[in-house]
Amino acid sequence: MAATYKKNSPYSDTGLYGKFLDVLEYRSIPKNPNDVIYVIDAIYERRPDLLANDLYGDPALWWVFAARNPNAIEDPIFDFVAGRVIYISTQETLNAALGI
DSSP, X not given: OBOOOOTTSTTTTOBEETXXXXXXXXXXXXXXXXXXXXXXXXXXXXXXXXXXXXHHSOGGGTTHHHHHOTTTOSSTXXXXXXXXXXXXXXXXXXXXXXXX
């Protein structure tokens, strides 16, 4: 039985283990030639929700940066530091991958 979460949630595809939520598995964010290379600004340090809001208009998409950059961001909050280089997916890529 799967839990019911919104499509923009990182838990959207995570199942249930008995009465409890199973281990989080990030949804796949595909690589795209239109992805932008971005250096995290100091204003967004440890605040992926602010960057997601500014880029996508939805702070709930904070987790897509870690999902798209698994080699650069292991912890989606504490690894989100100024000066780190990451790939930013386009809105169209997210819409197609997440169904939003």
